[in-house]
Amino acid sequence: MNYIYNIHKTMVEENIILVYEGEFTQEITKAVLSMAEKKLDSKGEESNIKRKVFNVMVECLQNICKHSEALSVPNERKAIFMIGSEEDCYIITSGNMIANKDIQGLSEKLEKINSLDKDGLKNFYKELIQNNEMSDKGGAGLGFVDIARKSGQKLEYNFEKVDSEYSFFSFKSKIARISE
Numbered sequence: 001m002n003y004i005y006n007i008h009k010t011m012v013e014e015n016i017i018l019v020y021e022g023e024f025t026q027e028i029t030k031a032v033l034s035m036a037e038k039k040l041d042s043k044g045e046e047s048n049i050k051r052k053v054f055n056v057m058v059e060c061l062q063n064i065c066k067h068s069e070a071l072s073v074p075n076e077r078k079a080i081f082m083i084g085s086e087e088d089c090y091i092i093t094s095g096n097m098i099a100n101k102d103i104q105g106l107s108e109k110l111e112k113i114n115s116l117d118k119d120g121l122k123n124f125y126k127e128l129i130q131n132n133e134m135s136d137k138g139g140a141g142l143g144f145v146d147i148a149r150k151s152g153q154k155l156e157y158n159f160e161k162v163d164s165e166y167s168f169f170s171f172k173s174k175i176a177r178i179s180e
């Protein structure tokens with residue numbers, strides 16, 4: 001039973017505000033968003049910071065739901081979502097399985113987003129909307145562009161190969177706690 005204390009200790013040390021691990025549905029997503037909103041309210045966070053955090057959370061949770069639904073193996077549809085805080089920022093982290101065949105395209109899109117400045121992100125966002133470039137899962141990468149725009153930070157990500165079909169996609173975004 002020491003693992004429970006170890007998990008608790010890690011969450012305190014890492015300033016984790018909220019963690020959910022399991023299968024994500026629309027109902028669970030709503031519950032996670034509601035809990036996170038209450039946590040931010042209890043911290044007395046400024047409304048514009050809460051709005052940015054909330055928007056990034058929504059995008060991350062939608063990505064999990066979209067991509068997890070596409071996987072055929074039920075246990076592979078589980079994912080993790082966390083919100084943490086540091087003195088100067090909130091950290092939103094998510095992780096979910098993705099098909100190995102999707103890694104190259106996703107990686108290229110994330111690298112392109114990371115290569116752009118503020119104006120470049122704005123133009124790329126408009127370009128994606130105008131070209132209506134939708135993937136077979138319904139996304140055009142607008143969510144990741146929106147996260148980069150809202151956070152003003154580079155997107156951090158990693159792919160950990162699980163087997164010949166799947167990898168675990170980890171994603172992290174930081175939102176400054178200081179209004180711009």
